[in-house]
Amino acid sequence: QAVVTQEPSLTVSPGGTVTLTCGSSTGAVTSGHYPYWFQQKPGQTPRTLIYDTSNKHSWTPARFSGSLLGGKAALTLSGAQPEDEAEYYCLLSYSGARGVFGGGTKLTVL
Amino acid sequence: EVQLVQSGAEVRKPGESLKISCKGSGYIFTSNWIGWVRQMPGKGLEWMGIIYPGDSDTRYSPSFQGQVTISADKSISTAYLQWSSLKASDTAMYYCAKYDTSGGGMDVWGQGTTVTVSS
Numbered sequence: 001q002a003v004v005t006q007e008p009s010l011t012v013s014p015g016g017t018v019t020l021t022c023g024s025s026t027g028a029v030t031s032g033h034y035p036y037w038f039q040q041k042p043g044q045t046p047r048t049l050i051y052d053t054s055n056k057h058s059w060t061p062a063r064f065s066g067s068l069l070g071g072k073a074a075l076t077l078s079g080a081q082p083e084d085e086a087e088y089y090c091l092l093s094y095s096g097a098r099g100v101f102g103g104g105t106k107l108t109v110l
Numbered sequence: 111e112v113q114l115v116q117s118g119a120e121v122r123k124p125g126e127s128l129k130i131s132c133k134g135s136g137y138i139f140t141s142n143w144i145g146w147v148r149q150m151p152g153k154g155l156e157w158m159g160i161i162y163p164g165d166s167d168t169r170y171s172p173s174f175q176g177q178v179t180i181s182a183d184k185s186i187s188t189a190y191l192q193w194s195s196l197k198a199s200d201t202a203m204y205y206c207a208k209y210d211t212s213g214g215g216m217d218v219w220g221q222g223t224t225v226t227v228s229s
Binding site (some may be wrong): 001018034036037038040045046047048049051052057085089091094096097098101102104 | 143147157160171210212216217219220225
């Protein structure tokens, strides 16, 4: 089974910009992996932010964006707010529509 | 409004069986995959498997194949996750989530079901 890797933790200043990445042990992440990004705050259900690499839901704050960067999927937060402090997970899709989550990135806004 | 409502918290002993549920509403239940996700205490999200209620096509993660059974009853718009013999290591929060139309991942999540397995 593939392993999906994320930075364990990152810190961003309020108003700053940070990029979280999502890599695959099988090689470069492509749009064919349908990268998804989820936000989970303590004690809450996960919330889907980005689907299919870069698409946003109606509830996704405009400051979040998704892309492919250097062979990885990337989630960029521009203009971080205190309420963005959370755990972020990526999900990649592999053969047979089987998914694998990354280990998560704990984002601190400080 | 699209909603997934999961069954309530469960406490079981090792070796017991269990079936938890996830009822969909506000959309055509048979037209989207439903996924199950495990989150052990203090840990990350784990993709367990998915089912397409329209024809019961089911895919499992290799990590969960043979350990759980995913099923669905489209007549009542409900998906299930079941264990035949629980272990203490099955203690976790379990989420169901509806896949979006692209089929790559989830858009709407259930509220989660806590399963505690303890003697």
